[in-house]
Every structure is written in C-alpha cells, then in structure tokens.
Amino acid sequence: MDINKNKKNSTFIKRTASHSKLLATSEEGASLVYVAIVMVVLLGMAALALDGSNLYLQRRNMQTAADSAALAGVHALASGESQAKAQAEIQNYAVQNDSTATDIVIDNNSVALNAMRPVETFFARIFGIDSVDVDAYSKVRYNPIYSIEPPPFCFDAGCVEENRTVTAVADEAQTYCADSLEHWSGGPRSALYIHNPEPEQISSGNYDDSWMEFDRVGSVGVYQEFLDGTATVSMDVMNGHNRGFEMEIILFNRSSAAPTSHNPYTTSATSYSPVSTWHYYSDWEITLTGLAGTPYAGSVIRGYGYSNGSNDGAAFQVGQGATYYRGDTFGASGWAWLKIEQQPSSGIKLLGPTGWSASDVYLELEQCNHLATEEQSEVSQRSCKFTFLDWNDDINSPEDIAAQISDRTQSGFQTVGDIVAGADWYSNRSSIEGALSEWFDQPVPVPVCGERTEEGEYEILGFTGFQLEEMDFTEFPSAVRGTFVPVVVDSAPAPSGVVLTDYFARDIALIE
Secondary structure (H helix, E strand, O other), rough: OOHHHHHHHHHHHHHHHHHHHHHHHHHHHHHHHHHHHHHHHHHHHHHHHHHHHHHHHHHHHHHHHHHHHHHHHHHHHOOOOHHHHHHHHHHHHHHHHOOEEEEEOOOOOOEEEEEEEEEEOOOOHOOOOOEEEEEEEEEEEEOOOOOOOOOOOEEEEOOOOOOEEEEEEEEEOOEEEOOOOOOOOOOEOOOEEEEOHHHHOOOOOOOHHHHHHHEEEEEEEEEEEEEOOOOOEEEEEOOOOOOOEEEEEEEEEEEOOOOOOOOOOHHHHHHOOOOOEEEEEEEEEEEEEOOOOOOOOOOOOEEEEEEOOOOOOOOEEEOOOOOOOOOOOOOEEEEEEEEEOOOOOOOOOOOOOOOOEEEEEEEEEEEOOOOOOOOOOOHHHOOOOEEEEEEEOOOOOHHHHHHHHHHHHHHHHHHOOOEEEEEHHHHHHHOHHHHHHHHEOOOEEEEEEEOOOOOOOEEEEEEEEEEEEEEEEOOOEEEEEEEEEEEEEEOOOOOOOOOOOOOOOEEEEEEO
C-alpha cells in the first residue's frame, strides 16, 4: 500500500469539502440579495397598485369637484349674479368637495378652473413620497335656450330687459269679420236699421222693412278692437231698393261693466246669454256716406250713441248673444240718433223735415285672422304687450289655456323660430287667473315673440324668465305686472350655426 498516495487523496477530499461549504455559503448570500431586490420590486408594485388606484379614484373625485364648482359658478352668472358671487359659489362647492379651486377664469358666460387636493400615499412613503397633488380641469358655459316645453304665454321682444319691471297689456286688439245678422223672433235682418229713412216712401204707420233694413254688401265688413279701449266698424250696406251707405263707426271707452245709465239690452231670444261676459263702449259715433252709384250718393249722415243722458242712445254691447235676437251668436249691437248733414245729390230727402231719426246696428262677428290690423293705436304701439298662444291648435277654451299654464308639458317642445297662432281671447278668464296665480314670486320661463302678423301669428324669438307680481283681467285691456329675470332651465341643444338672442332664459352645459 502506498501510504503517501492515500494521504494525498485524503487531503483532496478535505479541500473539496471545504470548497463546497464556501460555495454553498456564497450562493446563500446571493439569494438574499435577490430576495431583497425582489422585495423592493414587489413593494414598488404594491405601492404603484395601491397608491395608483387611490390616486385614480381621487382624480375622479377631483373631476367631480371641479365640475360641481364650475357649474355652481356658471349657475350664479346665468341667474344674474355678479362675478364676486360666482367666485364665492365656486369656493363654497370646492370646499364641500374637500378641494381648492385654482386658476379660476370667469368670462361673461363661462367659468374655467382647476380643483386640487393633496392625497396621502400608502406604500409610496417607503420611497419618501408622503403625498401627491391631484387636480382636474373643468369648463362650463351657459347659453340662451333653444327649445323647451313653455306655457302658452308670450311677451313682445321690445319690452324684455333684464330685471326690468313692466306692466304688460294684453294684445287684445282683434280683427273680426263683420256681417249682417239674420235674427230670430221677428227681429230685423240687417247690419243697419234706420227708422223711416225716406218718409215720403213710407205711408203713415206702414213701416216697410225693405226700406229700413241695410245689409252688408261688397267686401267683407271689418270690426277691430284696439288696446286703448276703442274699436271701429267699417262696411258697406244697402237696402232692398238699391240705396246704400259706407258705414263707419268709432267706439270709445270700453268697459267690462255696463254704464250706469245702460242696462244690457236683452230679449226672450237672449235670455240665456252670458251677459256677465259682455263688454261695452259707453260712447260711439257713426258716419253714413252715400254709396256712389246709388240714389244716396252725395249724402252724409252722422249719429251718436252716448249713454250719459236719458234721451241719448244706448251703449254699444259686444258678446255672445249681444245682438238682441240671437243668443247663439257672437256679435254686437247698439242704437244711436242720426242727423242729416248733407242730402243726396239725387234730390231725395232723407230723415224727413226734422233731419233726425233713430238707428240700430246689429253685427255678427267671427274671428277673422286673415284680415290685417292696418292700424294700431299709439297706446298699442308703445305698450309692453303679452298674448296667449295656441301651440298645437288644441286650445278651444280658457280652461285649455289654464291647463297649459299649470302643466307646461301639455304644450310639447317648442323651438326658437317657430311660427305659432295666437289663441282666442275669451271673456271669462277666471280659470286663467287661477293658473297664473301659481306664478307669483317665482321665475317662470316664457316665450318672447315678434309682432303679430296679418294672419294672427307670432314668431318665437327666444325665451325669458318672468316673475309675476300683479294681474288684472277685469278691465280692457287685461294686464299683468312683473319683472323679467334670468332663469336657468334644461334645453335641447341648438343646431350648429344657429345664433340665439339671450333673453335671460339659459341652459348650462359642460364644455371641457
């Protein structure tokens, strides 16, 4: 046996074992380094996941805070408040959302801002990041409204000014077609009835209606009522013997109550007429000018119907059944004294030797929108006016108007630029007053209209806010008093390129 060889092998084995121990120790140290590195990466990922998620959530909260603050600021502007008030509202809403509003820019109709809040971190603190500033940007603007569900109530554009208090009178200047009236119960069939116009043609006690009744002829008669309490009648009339006049009547001093010296003139045919809804003209004048081409050409007769004396004519009455003999017909009637001013060139002697006679006027009146209102009184032209509208051709009574005032959804959506028919003016407006009383002390969005057309229609120019303070529907014309104020409502967006006029009814929209 080689003893030296065995010693060498033993030494090799010991050295190999020792090297293995050193190698194992070195690998354990490297693993610890790797684990440390992995732990750092894992902590970083945890920080990124947890803190990142939290920051994302807080970013969304800041967007809500920014939008809320900007909306509050623009709402203040749209409601007519000052920029200082808008600033206060912005900061108030920012604080409520645990944020601070910065970089605020307030324009005439918009607000832009950042909402910011420092957010504490979780795992990111390991890297020395204790908090992160989170912010969000918002821009909000208000615009005039384009389309809403409005009440059937409209003001003319000429009187709408922000925070202006006005007394607006009803646009009740109406035009009717006026015609002769075929009466019941033996009453005369005529527009004008003259008692004994040609005495030599009528024997004593023999009143021949063919000489005394004058019916409308030629173009349609026109009856117009104006805002200053006056009215006019214009029509040509002729009797059964080719005698005729141009008849012009001017009515004054309209009232919803009969003059003290005049009770409503009714007959058995009108005993069921709604007399309480009639209106009256206490003073009126009539002019009869002989029609060219008839034996009365060249003549001039003037008359008056004053109710201020026992021997004077009666007040002129207008309403359902006001024509004495037809309770089912809307019309007007009155009687007046006549006096000849100029006899016909034919030599006929009118009204007898005294030159005086009496006359009655009977008119059937029908709504006649195709007739133009050629004249408006000075009062009408300079007054602030309001009117009722018939959006969908479904208003047939004052109750329909009242229903749409109380519930605007019944009107449907109406848009700037629409052409809408005016609703009829009804004598009994108690239901309308009841509905309008709901408007007291609160701004209501209402349409703004252009002038009434010859067809009795109105163009919708925009919308405004109106706060009602008083109303009076007992006199002519009806009137409301209140203030035009800004109001904020939801509106359908206007098509691209459409330019709207700001009448202080506004819609708010997020821009960015």
